[in-house]
Structures are given as structure tokens and as C-alpha cells.
Amino acid sequence: MIEMAMTFAFACFGLGLLICLWRVMFAPTIPDRILALDTMVVNMIALIVLYGMHHKSGLYFEASMLFAMTGFVSSVAYAKFILRGDIIE
Amino acid sequence: MIADILISVLLVIGGVFGLVGSYGLVKLPDLMTRLHAPTKASTLGVGGVLLASMGYALVNGGVSWHELLITLFLFLTAPITANFIAKAWMARHVTAADLPPTGGERTWATLDLSDLPMQPELTPPPPPGRPT
Numbered sequence: 001m002i003e004m005a006m007t008f009a010f011a012c013f014g015l016g017l018l019i020c021l022w023r024v025m026f027a028p029t030i031p032d033r034i035l036a037l038d039t040m041v042v043n044m045i046a047l048i049v050l051y052g053m054h055h056k057s058g059l060y061f062e063a064s065m066l067f068a069m070t071g072f073v074s075s076v077a078y079a080k081f082i083l084r085g086d087i088i089e
Numbered sequence: 090m091i092a093d094i095l096i097s098v099l100l101v102i103g104g105v106f107g108l109v110g111s112y113g114l115v116k117l118p119d120l121m122t123r124l125h126a127p128t129k130a131s132t133l134g135v136g137g138v139l140l141a142s143m144g145y146a147l148v149n150g151g152v153s154w155h156e157l158l159i160t161l162f163l164f165l166t167a168p169i170t171a172n173f174i175a176k177a178w179m180a181r182h183v184t185a186a187d188l189p190p191t192g193g194e195r196t197w198a199t200l201d202l203s204d205l206p207m208q209p210e211l212t213p214p215p216p217p218g219r220p221t
Contacts, residue, residue, distance in 0.1 A: 001093055001094070001097050002093055002096055002097055002100070002145070004097070005097035005098075005100040005101050006100060008100070008101055009101070009103060009104035009107075009138060011104070012104030012105065012108040013104065013107050013108070013134075013138075015111070016107050016110065016112070016131070017111070019111040019115055020111055020114060022115065023114050029120060029178065030177070030181070031120055031174050031175075031177045031178040031181070032120055032123065034177065035114070035124065035127060035174050036114060038170050038174075039110065039111060039114060039127040042107075042110075042127065042131045042132065042135055042163065043107060043111065043131065043135075045135055045163070046103070046135045046138045049138055049142050049156070049159070050138060050142075052142070053141070053142050053145050056149065058153060058155070061156065061159065062155070064159055065155065065158065065162070068159055068162050068163060068166070069162070072162075072169075075170045075173070075174075076169065076170060076173050079173035079174050079176070079177045080173065080177075082177040082180070083173070083176055083177045083180050083199070
């Protein structure tokens with residue numbers, strides 16, 4: 001039963017990742033693109049954790065933690081660059 | 090058995106919330122409404138998956154606290170990112186005429202491009218020497 005639920009969650013987050021990719025490619029404004037990239041990071045974290053559950057391995061939590069940190073920093077840096085034309089003033 | 094059902098339900102709820110969050114990104118009309126979908130629904134979806142992962146580790150013998158750390162980090166950073174994206178959007182698509190007055194001499198911080206120092210200015214540094 002857990003395997004079925006896991007497959008369902010894999011499908012949901014994979015589909016969400018594709019939707020975000022479509023939004024990154026065809027975004028009406030630049031902040032939309034930042035938002036879509038940030039959502040891709042969130043979906044990727046869920047996929048990595050699910051992959052770790054699937055393989056019953058604790059190795060993937062560090063990977064997802066690092067992914068969350070770099071995703072947050074890159075989103076903020078991109079938004080700051082759009083906002084001020086400079087990242088660290 | 091009960092633990093299996095609980096973990097499965099958490100996984101399904103997390104998946105549905107994650108999908109709704111991503112779908113809202115294409116469905117909703119403009120950026121300020123689109124911000125709601127990923128910051129709330131997707132974060133909640135990932136939280137559900139991480140809780141399920143915690144439960145799965147508990148069932149297989151062994152407590153794992155890493156997931157709680159990731160959940161906490163995501164819940165802390167999602168509002169900050171959303172605020173920055175909203176500010177970036179405002180800087181490009183909103184003029185001072187669209188916003189209510191600030192009640193001061195300066196305009197909104199997002200739209201303020203002047204190099205004037207902040208008012209009131211900081212207190213001047215004390216003279217050098219030993220403090221009395």
C-alpha cells in the first residue's frame with residue numbers, strides 16, 4: 001500500500017515539476033520565472049526525499065537539505081538582482 | 090497496519106497538495122495571486138511527504154530527525170522568497186501613484202532609487218577615548 005501511495009506521490013510531484021518547467025519557459029514576467037524556479041526546487045526536494053524512502057536510505061536527506069539551501073539562496077539572489085540591479089550592495 | 094495507512098494517507102495528501110501548488114502556477118491570473126499557490130500549497134505538500142518519510146523511518150526501526158529540519162527550513166524560507174519576488178514584481182509593474190501614500194517625505198522603499206540617507210539619521214559616534 002505504501003508502494004502505491006509512493007508511486008502516486010512520485011507522479012504528482014513529477015507532473016508538478018513539468019508544469020513548473022513549462023512556466024519557466026513561457027513566463028509572462030521575469031518574477032514569474034523566479035517563482036517557477038523556486039517551485040521547481042520545492043518539488044525536487046520532495047522527489048529526492050521520496051527517492052530516499054523508496055531505497056530505504058538515509059543518504060538523501062543531506063542532499064535535499066543542501067538543495068533547499070542553494071535553492072533559497074539562488075531565488076533570493078535572482079530576485080534581488082531584478083530588484084536593484086546588484087546582489088550585494 | 091495503522092502506521093501503513095497513516096503513511097500512505099500522508100503521502101497521498103502531500104502529492105495532491107504539491108500538484109495543486111504547481112497547477113496554481115499556470116491557472117491563476119496574475120503574479121500576486123500566483124504567489125499564493127507555491128508558497129502555501131507546495132510547502133504543505135512537501136511537509137506531508139517529509140512527515141511520511143519520518144513515519145516510514147520510525148516503522149523500519151530508527152528515528153530520523155533530518156526531515157523535521159528540512160520542513161523547518163522550508164517553512165522559514167518560503168515567506169522570505171515570496172516577499173522578495175513580490176518586491177521584484179512591484180519594482181517593475183507598480184508606480185507610486187498606484188500605492189497609498191507613505192505619510193513621510195520618502196516614497197515606498199521598493200520604489201525608492203535615491204541615494205539620500207535615511208531620516209532620522211543615526212546618532213553620531215561618540216568621541217574617541219575611554220567611555221566615562
